[in-house]
Structures are given as structure tokens and as C-alpha cells.
Amino acid sequence: MEMSIARDVFTILMVTAGAFFFLAGTIGLLRFPDTLTRLHALTKADNLGLGLVILGLLPWANGTLAGLKMIFIWLLVQFAGATVAQLIARVVRHGETQP
Amino acid sequence: MANFLIVIAGFVLALLALGLICVLRGPAKADRMMSAQLLGTSGIAALLLLSAAIGYPAIVDVALALALLAAFASIAFVTSSNRSDSKADIADGNEHRA
Amino acid sequence: MTVSLGLDIGLAILVLSVAVWTIAVREAFASVVGFVVYGLLLALVWVRLWAIDIALTEAAIGSGVTGALLLGAASRTGHAKAEPEALTLIVRLAVAVFCALITAGLAAIVFLLPEPAPTLAPDAAANLSTVGVGNPITAVLLAYRAFDTFLEKVVLLFALIGVWSLAADRNWGGAPALWQSPDRNGPLTFLGQILPPVGVVVAIYMLWTGADHPGERATGGAADARGRGAAQGARARRDRDRRR
Numbered sequence: 296m297e298m299s300i301a302r303d304v305f306t307i308l309m310v311t312a313g314a315f316f317f318l319a320g321t322i323g324l325l326r327f328p329d330t331l332t333r334l335h336a337l338t339k340a341d342n343l344g345l346g347l348v349i350l351g352l353l354p355w356a357n358g359t360l361a362g363l364k365m366i367f368i369w370l371l372v373q374f375a376g377a378t379v380a381q382l383i384a385r386v387v388r389h390g391e392t393q394p
Numbered sequence: 395m396a397n398f399l400i401v402i403a404g405f406v407l408a409l410l411a412l413g414l415i416c417v418l419r420g421p422a423k424a425d426r427m428m429s430a431q432l433l434g435t436s437g438i439a440a441l442l443l444l445s446a447a448i449g450y451p452a453i454v455d456v457a458l459a460l461a462l463l464a465a466f467a468s469i470a471f472v473t474s475s476n477r478s479d480s481k482a483d484i485a486d487g488n489e490h491r492a
Numbered sequence: 493m494t495v496s497l498g499l500d501i502g503l504a505i506l507v508l509s510v511a512v513w514t515i516a517v518r519e520a521f522a523s524v525v526g527f528v529v530y531g532l533l534l535a536l537v538w539v540r541l542w543a544i545d546i547a548l549t550e551a552a553i554g555s556g557v558t559g560a561l562l563l564g565a566a567s568r569t570g571h572a573k574a575e576p577e578a579l580t581l582i583v584r585l586a587v588a589v590f591c592a593l594i595t596a597g598l599a600a601i602v603f604l605l606p607e608p609a610p611t612l613a614p615d616a617a618a619n620l621s622t623v624g625v626g627n628p629i630t631a632v633l634l635a636y637r638a639f640d641t642f643l644e645k646v647v648l649l650f651a652l653i654g655v656w657s658l659a660a661d662r663n664w665g666g667a668p669a670l671w672q673s674p675d676r677n678g679p680l681t682f683l684g685q686i687l688p689p690v691g692v693v694v695a696i697y698m699l700w701t702g703a704d705h706p707g708e709r710a711t712g713g714a715a716d717a718r719g720r721g722a723a724q725g726a727r728a729r730r731d732r733d734r735r736r
Contacts (some may be wrong), residue, residue: 303395310443314402317439321409324432325416330424337413337428341435348402348439357451364454365442368461371690372435375465379431381679382472387424389476397495404499407536411506418513418526426525433532441539453539455701456547460532462687462694463556467528469683474521474563 302354309351316344330387338380342373399447403440410436427471434464500540507533520566527562531555545629548698625703 323336349369356362410432417429438457445453510533514526531554538547616636617628623635633641 306395307398310399310402313439314405317406317409317436321413324413330420330422333416333425334428337432341432345435345439349442352442352446355446361451361454364458368438368442368454368458371458371461371465372438375461375468375683375687376431376435378679378683379465379468379472382469382683383424383427383431385679386427386472386475387422390422390424400495400499404495404502407499407502407506411502411509414506414510414529418510418522418529423521426522429525429529430532433529437532437536440536444539450544452544455698456535456539456544456551458694459548459551459698460535462691463551464532465683465687466556467532467559469680469687470560470563471525473680474567 306351306354309347313344313347313349313351316340316347320344331384334380334383334387338376342376345369345372396447396449399443403443403447406436406440406443410440423471423475427468427475430464430467430471434461434468437464503533503537503540507537520569521563524559524562524566528555528559531559545627545702627702630702 317340320336320340323340324333327333327336346369349365352365353362356365413432413436414429417425417432420426420428437460441453441457441460445451445457507530510526510530514523514530517523517526531550534554535547535551538544538550613628616632620626620628620631623631625631625635
């Protein structure tokens, strides 16, 4: 009985924290003045929010393989997101140096 | 618990809508390229929350496909922008091939 | 269940707004971005309609592959902003009426389907044990209509060979090659080295799970193709770097 209450509390805490980081990322997206700063807010805050949400959902996964799949998704998003942020920043810089 | 997860999924989608309004409006190309990234993380979060709330594990596979394809879409946006910006390189490449 | 109803209504409004924006925006690149966003949101809608295989196909082909094709077309037409020649009001009205009629026709077909709709689904499901897979969609694609799936690949291959052989070089841009300046340690090359193996593994996984759970050989194919495209871009970049 305590295990299921503890599990529920853990999930609610983690998912709420993740949603808070999504909110912070979106506020940053809306309020930051520049493309580069908005890119920063988007990739960092949203990825962290996703990680917390996945952490909160791990107790509900359908077995070890499903849990590993969710962690793999998060790693893929982290990896691709970081590299794509670099690429988009290059596009911005390239646009600024072009006449 | 299922209701709570669906409420959070709806919240994430509402944030996605707000983010899309801001990102798609941005005057530069680079602003719009960020939409694939935004969709990737928010969409995956919403899908995973739905999967846990409904109890249907196959939705996680859709989240996996979405992760891969958001990455590929972002790469496609960036390379198409580079391609149309460097027309001089294209002429150079044609000379190499000819 | 008012919570999920609110979620569905919000999602529907979002999809419609993105679709309207895609049509209304004036630049080709922006509308392609809108199209890709619309496709990925539509995948979410399919999930809510319990059609997981279609969601996978929509994400992979509807927004991934078609988006890449549209991006290629948009970038080849140059920086031209979409300023059409002045269409008269009569032409615009005629187009609007025509589109409305097509929409009404599709809606009528959907709403006026006989109950129960004529379908071969029970027969397909009844013979699953002889085919050996658990997912009826996979059974249709890979077993009952296997010739269809196989031959469409052959048709595409012939079309590609035809274009490669018969089209003048200046008309189609040549075989996939690099476009931007070579950058051996750049992030794009890095992605081109890491993502294709991941894409191949995910593609095989999708095909494998598609046997019994919703999975999709089209998603597998699309992920594989995109991975190869990225790898080819990176390899061509490396070759050109050596040539210089």
C-alpha cells in the first residue's frame, strides 16, 4: 500500500516538475528578444522538462524493455537537440554575416 | 492518476500551441526552423503521458518515430537553407561534375 | 470523460489553425515548415483516434519524406516570394467553390457510409493464424497484398533509373551530392555519422514489432531512407574535401 502511494507521489512530483520546465521554456520562447536566446531556452528547458516527465513515467512502464525504450527516446532527443541547436545557430550566424 | 496525466498532456499541448504562435511568426528562417525541435520535445512528452494514462504501450513507438523524424526534419530545414544560400557553391559543384 | 474531450478539442483547433496559417503565409519555406508541423500534429490526432499504424505512417511519410521533397522544391524555386500573378475575383471564387464542393463530397461519403460499412476486415482477421503475424495491418501489407508492396518498390526503382538515364543534368540537379562547403568536424557531419545507424536499428525494430503490435514497415523504410540520405550527404562532403 505504501509502495503504490509512494509511486503515485513520485510520479506526480516528477511530472509536475517537468511541466514546470516546459512552462519555463515556453515563457523564454515568448519573452526572449533574440533568436539565439530563444533557441537556448527551447533546447535546454524543454529537454530537461522531457527528461523529468520520462523519469516520472518510468514506474508505469510495461516492463524493463519499455522503460529502457523511454530512456532511449530521451537520450536521442537530447543528442539530436543539442546538435540541431548548433546547426540552427550556424544558420543565424551565417545570415548575419551575409549582406 | 490517469486524469492527472491527461491534464498535464493537455497543458503541454497548450504550451506547444503558444510556442508555435511565437516560433512560426518569427521573421527569419532560423526562427521557423526551431518549430521542428519544439514539436519534437512537446509532442513526445504529450504522447508518453497519453500512453501512460490510457495504458496503451504501443504509443511509445510513435514517440520514438516522432523523435527520429523531428531530428531529420530539423536537418532538412537547415540543409535546405544552406543550399539556397550558397548558390555559388552549386555552380562550383556543377563544374566539378562536368 | 471531459478532460480528454477538452484535450481533443484543443488539438483539433490547433491543427486547423496551423493548416490555415500554412495556406495564408506568403513564403515558400515558411509554408513548408507549416506543412511539416501540420503533419506531425496530425500524427497526434491519429493516436487519439486509436490508429497507431496510421500515426506512424503520417509522422514518417506525411511529414518526414513529403516535407523533405517540398523543401527541395521550395529551395530550387529560389527566393521568390509567393506573389501570384493577379488572379481575378471570378477565378478565386471558382476555386473556392470547387474546393468547398470537394470537401462537402468527402464529408458526405464519410457520414453516409452504410452501417455496417462493407469491409473484408473480418475475413482478414480470421486468417491471421495461417499467416503467422498478430497485426492485421501488417498481414495485409506483407502477406495478403505482398505482390503490391513488392512491385511498388520495383516501379519506383524503374522510375528512378529512368530519370537518371534520360533527364538532362540541368533539369534535375544530379545524383544526391553535397551542397554546402565541406566541414569535416562540423555538427552536420557528426549527425550524418551517428544518426544513420540509429535510424537503421529503429527501422528494423519497427518492422519487427509490426508483426504483432502496431508497427509499420513504411516508417521503417522512411527512417532507413532518411538515415541513408544523411549518410550520403556526409560522405559526399568527405569525398569533396579529399578532392580539394
